[in-house]
Amino acid sequence: MKTLLQFKNVSKHYDKKTVALSDVSFSVNEGELVSIIGPSGAGKSTLLRCINRLIDATSGEIIFEDKDVLQIKNKSKMRALRTKIGMIFQNYNLVERLSVFENVLHGRLGYKSALVGALGFYSEEEKQQAIKILQSLGLDEQIYKRCDQLSGGQKQRVGIARALIQEPRVLLADEPIASLDPSSSKVIMDQLKKICSTLGITVLVNLHQLDVALNYSDRVIGISKGRVVYDGDPASLTDDHIQQIYGSDREALNLVVREPKEVAQKI
Amino acid sequence: MKINFLMKKRLYFLAIFLVLVVISIGSMSMTQFSIAKCFASIPKAIQWGFGNFYPAGDSFARLPEILLKLQETLLISIAAASVAAIFALFFALMGSRITKVNNFLATLSRFIANVFRNIDVSIWALVLLFSFGQSSLTGYFALFVASFGFLTRAFMETIDEVGSDTAEALRATGANYFSIVFQAIIPMSVSQLISWVLFMIETNIRAATLVGILTGSGIGFLFDLYYKKMDYHASSLVVLSLVVSILLIEQISNYVRRAML
Amino acid sequence: MAVDNQARSTLINGGGPSFQKERIKLRLMSKSRLAIRLTMLALAILTVVGFLTFDYRDVHLLKGIMSTFANFKTIFAQPQLAHFSLSEAIYQLLVTLSLGVLTTLIGAIIALFLGIFAAENLSNKKVSNVIKGFVALIRAVPTVLWVLIFAVSAGLGSVAAVIGMSFHSISYLTKAYSESFEELDAGTIEALEGCGASWWQIVCQAVLPSSLTSLISWTFIRFEINFGVSVAMGAAAGAGGIGYDMFMDSAFYYNLHEMGVITYLILVVAMLLEFMSLKIKNKVRS
Numbered sequence: 001m002k003t004l005l006q007f008k009n010v011s012k013h014y015d016k017k018t019v020a021l022s023d024v025s026f027s028v029n030e031g032e033l034v035s036i037i038g039p040s041g042a043g044k045s046t047l048l049r050c051i052n053r054l055i056d057a058t059s060g061e062i063i064f065e066d067k068d069v070l071q072i073k074n075k076s077k078m079r080a081l082r083t084k085i086g087m088i089f090q091n092y093n094l095v096e097r098l099s100v101f102e103n104v105l106h107g108r109l110g111y112k113s114a115l116v117g118a119l120g121f122y123s124e125e126e127k128q129q130a131i132k133i134l135q136s137l138g139l140d141e142q143i144y145k146r147c148d149q150l151s152g153g154q155k156q157r158v159g160i161a162r163a164l165i166q167e168p169r170v171l172l173a174d175e176p177i178a179s180l181d182p183s184s185s186k187v188i189m190d191q192l193k194k195i196c197s198t199l200g201i202t203v204l205v206n207l208h209q210l211d212v213a214l215n216y217s218d219r220v221i222g223i224s225k226g227r228v229v230y231d232g233d234p235a236s237l238t239d240d241h242i243q244q245i246y247g248s249d250r251e252a253l254n255l256v257v258r259e260p261k262e263v264a265q266k267i
Numbered sequence: 268m269k270i271n272f273l274m275k276k277r278l279y280f281l282a283i284f285l286v287l288v289v290i291s292i293g294s295m296s297m298t299q300f301s302i303a304k305c306f307a308s309i310p311k312a313i314q315w316g317f318g319n320f321y322p323a324g325d326s327f328a329r330l331p332e333i334l335l336k337l338q339e340t341l342l343i344s345i346a347a348a349s350v351a352a353i354f355a356l357f358f359a360l361m362g363s364r365i366t367k368v369n370n371f372l373a374t375l376s377r378f379i380a381n382v383f384r385n386i387d388v389s390i391w392a393l394v395l396l397f398s399f400g401q402s403s404l405t406g407y408f409a410l411f412v413a414s415f416g417f418l419t420r421a422f423m424e425t426i427d428e429v430g431s432d433t434a435e436a437l438r439a440t441g442a443n444y445f446s447i448v449f450q451a452i453i454p455m456s457v458s459q460l461i462s463w464v465l466f467m468i469e470t471n472i473r474a475a476t477l478v479g480i481l482t483g484s485g486i487g488f489l490f491d492l493y494y495k496k497m498d499y500h501a502s503s504l505v506v507l508s509l510v511v512s513i514l515l516i517e518q519i520s521n522y523v524r525r526a527m528l
Numbered sequence: 529m530a531v532d533n534q535a536r537s538t539l540i541n542g543g544g545p546s547f548q549k550e551r552i553k554l555r556l557m558s559k560s561r562l563a564i565r566l567t568m569l570a571l572a573i574l575t576v577v578g579f580l581t582f583d584y585r586d587v588h589l590l591k592g593i594m595s596t597f598a599n600f601k602t603i604f605a606q607p608q609l610a611h612f613s614l615s616e617a618i619y620q621l622l623v624t625l626s627l628g629v630l631t632t633l634i635g636a637i638i639a640l641f642l643g644i645f646a647a648e649n650l651s652n653k654k655v656s657n658v659i660k661g662f663v664a665l666i667r668a669v670p671t672v673l674w675v676l677i678f679a680v681s682a683g684l685g686s687v688a689a690v691i692g693m694s695f696h697s698i699s700y701l702t703k704a705y706s707e708s709f710e711e712l713d714a715g716t717i718e719a720l721e722g723c724g725a726s727w728w729q730i731v732c733q734a735v736l737p738s739s740l741t742s743l744i745s746w747t748f749i750r751f752e753i754n755f756g757v758s759v760a761m762g763a764a765a766g767a768g769g770i771g772y773d774m775f776m777d778s779a780f781y782y783n784l785h786e787m788g789v790i791t792y793l794i795l796v797v798a799m800l801l802e803f804m805s806l807k808i809k810n811k812v813r814s
């Protein structure tokens with residue numbers, strides 16, 4: 001397996017006091033589905049945003065496709081990097097007043113010049129591609145609907161479509177199911193799994209729910225207070241590890257402690 | 268314990284009440300305002316109003332003249348708000364924390380908008396009087412400057428409120444600045460921005476009357492003219508025409524706002 | 529599946545008969561898009577019509593703009609007092625500020641009662657509509673006209689100014705207050721009604737305390753507005769204060785330097801008020 005992404009001693013300080021990431025190192029292989037788990041405030045969102053430079057890490061190296069993304073200074077190179085990295089969000093972050101179709105096509109803006117992008121001109125091939133992706137996600141009926149008329153699960157699928165039309169090598173998902181009901185959550189996680197296994201796109205997903213992470217991922221990275229405290233198989237995650245990741249966060253533990261072992265065995 | 272708490276709360280309110288009373292008395296003496304005279308004059312004013320302040324007799328002959336000035340005032344208000352909106356959009360984009368180009372320009376545009384907003388429209392009118400005299404342009408520019416200041420702040424807040432999530436998403440796709448602005452920020456906020464412009468037009472019509480009185484132009488000038496000639500029937504007709512047009516515009520704005528949702 | 533295919537081919541062909549040739553539409557025209565387009569078009573047309581029909585009175589536009597910039601420069605770069613001392617100017621500023629305080633307080637007290645009866649959840653729909661309509665009517669008359677109308681019987685001066693300005697404050701705050709009351713959770717009121725609390729008890733024990741912060745914030749915003757209005761009323765309607773000095777400088781002395789000092793004074797106070805109002809707003813939100 002080829003390594004696609006590698007963190008080497010990455011730290012991020014927002015200011016002197018808030019240390020969001022400290023000395024984070026791990027690597028991700030091509031075609032893997034990796035879950036990043038941890039309590040809220042652990043630094044999960046910061047970690048993902050460091051990869052596509054929405055946030056600039058303070059120190060360390062982030063190697064993507066054999067190049068350190070932190071060294072990119074040039075604006076057009078930065079944009080080129082971002083086109084290769086799709087991202088989906090907890091709150092979907094769609095332009096709610098525009099149609100589903102337009103929102104999906106926004107994923108092509110990274111390939112366009114300022115004028116063409118600003119005017120929103122897309123080629124017919126891009127439109128065909130968007131339709132194909134929407135069909136594969138079961139959204140072909142909704143294509144001309146305004147996004148504010150969709151359900152949460154549908155909105156998240158539009159978000160996935162917007163990321164897929166970028167033709168990315170890696171997909172970053174920041175708590176994609178945190179605002180969804182259980183059945184929509186399952187649809188979204190199944191889609192992510194499918195994207196990973198059939199399209200070969202590497203998926204990094206931040207999750208709050210431990211059981212989902214154990215169910216779907218090839219590998220789990222547990223972080224707590226900005227440090228990696230677990231990196232390995234979901235199956236070998238023990239109660240001790242869980243205690244270490246979530247600390248005395250009772251709420252999260254209650255969610256989890258029920259039957260992590262059983263869930264782990266199901267995989 | 269509990270009684271103590273209640274006592275404290277009462278004392279606190281009593282203190283605030285006393286402070287307010289002192290401030291009021293101070294303000295009254297500063298402005299030489301007398302409550303007695305106030306209460307005496309309200310019934311007198313009402314009586315006078317019903318006796319004199321209504322359109323009657325040959326005041327209707329003035330209607331064409333009034334409507335002409337009213338039309339001019341409405342157009343000035345609309346033109347000022349619309350043109351100001353274009354400039355305000357630019358400054359708001361520069362100043363918003365989401366769409367700023369750099370911190371220096373952001374601070375500068377916020378500062379300019381702040382200065383323009385915090386100087387009252389009447390002052391702008393008095394300054395512009397020097398260059399534009401009694402022409403419509405005095406009123407137009409005074410309203411333009413005031414609208415610009417207000418709309419910049421309103422637009423900036425709207426963009427900050429509405430745009431941050433989508434702007435982040437488009438930035439993550441590698442979209443450039445202009446794509447983010449025209450494909451995400453503007454579509455997200457356009458109906459609210461127009462809503463602010465409509466509000467500004469309503470405000471401008473009221474302010475135009477004031478500016479007109481100060482600078483001798485538009486409908487305000489006409490009111491002042493009749494008022495000083497003590498032709499109260501005609502001046503009441505001016506007021507009536509203003510009220511009708513403001514209420515009408517309010518209705519239209521509300522309708523448009525609902526349609527734009 | 530058949531339906532699916534059909535839907536797909538309509539999409540791809542944009543509904544037209546030609547196959548794979550026609551451009552695919554990005555969106556369908558909706559009522560809201562149409563409304564936005566038409567509104568912008570209407571505003572653009574009216575603006576152009578306005579510029580074509582303005583009463584220019586032989587004023588040269590470009591020259592006027594250039595001289596305005598020169599005047600701005602005089603005002604902001606060379607402020608200089610001539611007809612009164614700084615302490616007198618500050619005294620007049622305080623008079624203007626006092627007018628703002630007084631009209632805001634009067635407005636707040638009366639609007640509190642009107643606002644309670646104008647809130648649909650505390651009053652009945654009929655009363656609420658009557659008050660709201662009345663208040664909207666008051667607001668439709670510009671403040672300066674209220675002041676001048678009252679001035680006929682009360683004489684030009686602070687009494688007419690206070691009454692006229694209070695009218696607008698009452699109207700503005702009644703609308704704001706009643707909307708704050710209406711935001712109140714219906715459950716709270718019901719729960720207290722269930723306890724057998726009287727209407728006045730509900731208002732005093734539940735409604736007022738829970739909307740107090742937003743009432744204060746609205747009142748302060750109105751105070752900010754009233755400061756500007758009282759400058760204007762000084763200039764246009766004989767209310768005295770700093771606005772009157774400004775008017776004299778502009779209309780009689782033609783003294784831009786002194787206008788500069790006044791502008792700076794007003795700017796400082798206005799910014800201070802805005803800052804305070806912002807602080808209070810933030811406190812209310814958190």
Ligand SMILES: Nc1ncnc2c1ncn2[C@@H]1O[C@H](COP(=O)(O)OP(=O)(O)O)[C@@H](O)[C@H]1O
Binds near residue numbers: 019042045
């Ligand atoms: N823009 C920011 N400015 C300052 N501190 C921030 C910012 N974003 C996040 N933080 C802080 O960094 C830490 C990690 O946040 P985040 O990455 O959002 O965690 P998670 O996504 O795991 O909940 C938190 O303590 C948070 O308060």
Ligand SMILES: [Mg+2]
Binds near residue numbers: 041044045046175
């Ligand atoms: Mg997060």
